[in-house]
Amino acid sequence: MPTFTVLGAGAMGTALCKPFIDAGWEVRLWGTWLDDHLIDAIEAGQPHPRIKVAAAPGIRTFRSGQLAEALEGADVVDIAVTSEGLPRVTEMALDHIAGLRALCLTAKGFWTDPEGRIRLLPDAIRAIADQKGVSLPPLVAVGGPVKANECAAGEVTATTYASRDLALAETLAREAATDTYGIRPSDDETGVELCAALKNVYAISLGIADGLGEATGVPRHNLKAAAFAQAIREMSLLVAAVGGHSETPYGLAGVGDLEVTGLSGRNKLYGVRLGKGETPDGALAEMNRLEQTVEGYPAAPLAVAFAHQAGADEGTLPLLHAVARILQGGVDDVYAAVAAAVKPARP
Amino acid sequence: MPTFTVLGAGAMGTALCKPFIDAGWEVRLWGTWLDDHLIDAIEAGQPHPRIKVAAAPGIRTFRSGQLAEALEGADVVDIAVTSEGLPRVTEMALDHIAGLRALCLTAKGFWTDPEGRIRLLPDAIRAIADQKGVSLPPLVAVGGPVKANECAAGEVTATTYASRDLALAETLAREAATDTYGIRPSDDETGVELCAALKNVYAISLGIADGLGEATGVPRHNLKAAAFAQAIREMSLLVAAVGGHSETPYGLAGVGDLEVTGLSGRNKLYGVRLGKGETPDGALAEMNRLEQTVEGYPAAPLAVAFAHQAGADEGTLPLLHAVARILQGGVDDVYAAVAAAVKPARP
Incomplete structure (x- = not known):
């Protein structure tokens, strides 16, 4: 045994x-x-x-x-x-x-x-x-x-x-x-580890879409789905940039883990608060008061720095950067920021 | 203009x-x-x-x-x-x-x-x-x-x-x-068309996971996420088998569309009924009474036949076959059937 x-x-x-x-x-x-x-x-x-x-x-x-x-x-x-x-x-x-x-x-x-x-x-x-x-x-x-x-x-x-x-x-x-x-x-050790580290950050963007829907009574499912697809796309690009397999995020480690993280979990709930209009710091204080750790909050700037080291900038990873900027408090309109990051650019 | x-x-x-x-x-x-x-x-x-x-x-x-x-x-x-x-x-x-x-x-x-x-x-x-x-x-x-x-x-x-x-x-x-x-x-015309045709069938499996959770009070998020990842995997294999790009399902056409279909939509709601214990025919009759078309119901056997023509059988597409068999009324335990189809096989 x-x-x-x-x-x-x-x-x-x-x-x-x-x-x-x-x-x-x-x-x-x-x-x-x-x-x-x-x-x-x-x-x-x-x-x-x-x-x-x-x-x-x-x-x-x-x-x-x-x-x-x-x-x-x-x-x-x-x-x-x-x-x-x-x-x-x-x-x-x-x-x-x-x-x-x-x-x-x-x-x-x-x-x-x-x-x-x-x-x-x-x-x-x-x-x-x-x-x-x-x-x-x-x-x-x-x-x-x-x-x-x-x-x-x-x-x-x-x-x-x-x-x-x-x-x-x-x-x-x-x-x-x-x-x-x-x-x-x-x-693909690198791919699996990186997907897991990134998913808490991206789950915040899924929560923002949910929160916007809750706040207005009008679901924002197209936005959430576009954010989901964009998150997977960015994970794939970043995994490949650091020597992992670009396919790893398309499986259980990426698609699967982001799905489960977007269904529940503290990072998503934090995003819901932001989507409903709470400030990043205010929402974090409230989550901390409830003893709910938001891993994506400290992870976001680390992920941006990690990507920068790998030569992947905002043009490659617009959603990652949008979330990081939102968490820094530098964004007035979170809807517009997420939307701009997940909408395919004009070819 | x-x-x-x-x-x-x-x-x-x-x-x-x-x-x-x-x-x-x-x-x-x-x-x-x-x-x-x-x-x-x-x-x-x-x-x-x-x-x-x-x-x-x-x-x-x-x-x-x-x-x-x-x-x-x-x-x-x-x-x-x-x-x-x-x-x-x-x-x-x-x-x-x-x-x-x-x-x-x-x-x-x-x-x-x-x-x-x-x-x-x-x-x-x-x-x-x-x-x-x-x-x-x-x-x-x-x-x-x-x-x-x-x-x-x-x-x-x-x-x-x-x-x-x-x-x-x-x-x-x-x-x-x-x-x-x-x-x-x-x-990739073929890939985009096939993802769209398949997603209603796979959305039923996501609904089944949700319905099992609702029926028992115990969420089945791991199952839903595994089904989501397995659906994307099968879409990719089948798209490639008919000459499309294996990557197409990893983007908006697959991951994105399945996400939005799993968030709401009639096919997912039909799956919820199955997960809660309704029979396939009974649930369909009730949906029809509510004037809600379940595209995935007629699509499932067509998808299986389409895959068969392409040489993709149950070993390659276990979740597709599981859903089709459930809809035919040939499955007593829908949880076990979906679970067996989404759990990675022992290597």
Whole structure:
């Protein structure tokens, strides 16, 4: 029975335990120093406080001081902490990962390296390993349309595992798939990571279209659909610009994940507020008061900087820039700004 | 001032008049023998009965007996009747289209040729012209995420014009674009037509996911997003199999149109009923009672036959086949059927 250790007992980490339990793995869940209350709930068999679903029976839990035990003899490890927590957890974990077959990554977002360049999270892991002189197992980017509460409840979920080592992604896809958890292997780590980091920004634009409709009573479905298609187009151009496959955003990692993010989620709800006329800062304060993190807000300027590094400017990515400008408070008419960005230019 | 004549005063025909009026064209709208009440409403300045939006001021209306006058001297004509009405209207119109620069097509669907083969609507037009010995102007497939009521109201809309004569599509895209109506030119007539014909079938699967969520109180967003991505994947494979560009479904014609169709629309609502447990025939009868046409219902078996002709079977298009089988009443558990079709196979 292979062993799967998840680092981070938040929503996604806990959810991912479920298919691995179902697939017959030994599953260990390590909570960070911020996760004690989550581990308490899991150990008590109560619903996970963030997803309101009980963790799968059979998970072995570990507290923050028990990292070495959680990792001992593990075959596959998944890092499921926030992008902010990732560097520290990676540093801690790297001392205990000799013999690992794969290091999976459900954490998503951008990382600013010591030189100030914006990079994706696998690069953070590689840089930290380099610095420590540790050789890494192959990385596997886990992406696609996975709402944690549904995955944790065993609802049908399709995901993608992407690794530069495609054979490894295929093997894991075979070993971790269940009747309700399907895995499409891919060799495009960069594409899957970038789609996941961008989708929260683009989901804000979908929310703006919804909010305009709610505010006026006149749906703006043509606008939302045009924004959706434009978001996928821009993801494809940017993925290709940094060496990924232009097709990756057309699958589960892009189309699928943006669909699920546009159906619900905090970034979309934040966009709805903007579409209804709230200011970016006011809407953010209100979301924070409700303890709802809007990942797309800090991600937008990072995405613009990342694109700039890759030579992709506003002409290539008008919707990304429109959202970033809206969030900066520099736009009076959000409808006009989104509309201008998603309407095909006159040929 | 160039002249644009729309054949068919239904929702989409009337809607398309709006951007052409705004772009400064002379716009004529011809109603079929079934459209007198629609023309009445338009002439009285009342809201169009189907879209509840008034037609753009300045449209010249023509009754079914005035087809020759409506077409006289027209530069561009758009056929906007139903797929059932298309052969007859095409036959009637072909006597009056000498000198036309372009024949546009907003009608969408499949056509069964005299040999019983399933084909797309431009092939119907070409066959009828062949039979009559009339030489056709270049055809332009008009597609993308266009809800008629929003387009008619001048809300922001992005569309695609596809013609084997790309230069023509580009010229029209320049001449008909407005501040709120953007047009992306394409040379993939087949891809745009096929996406439009297929999307109503796939929208039923999105509705099923929504209906399952409504019935249980547990959203099935992962399933809906997986179905969305799988639909786009299958559209791409089938478009490529019949000589179109595999990329066309990734843009406005596929991703965009499926998004707008999944946000609302009758096909999606029909799927919701199935997801909530109604039988296919019972749900259809109820929709018909409400005078709501479900285009995807008759289209599903035609789409399967079309795919079969192209050598694309259930292994390639599992979701299309699952929906077709559900509509035939041959499926007890619609959730399991859709889930099996959208979950990536074990590699």
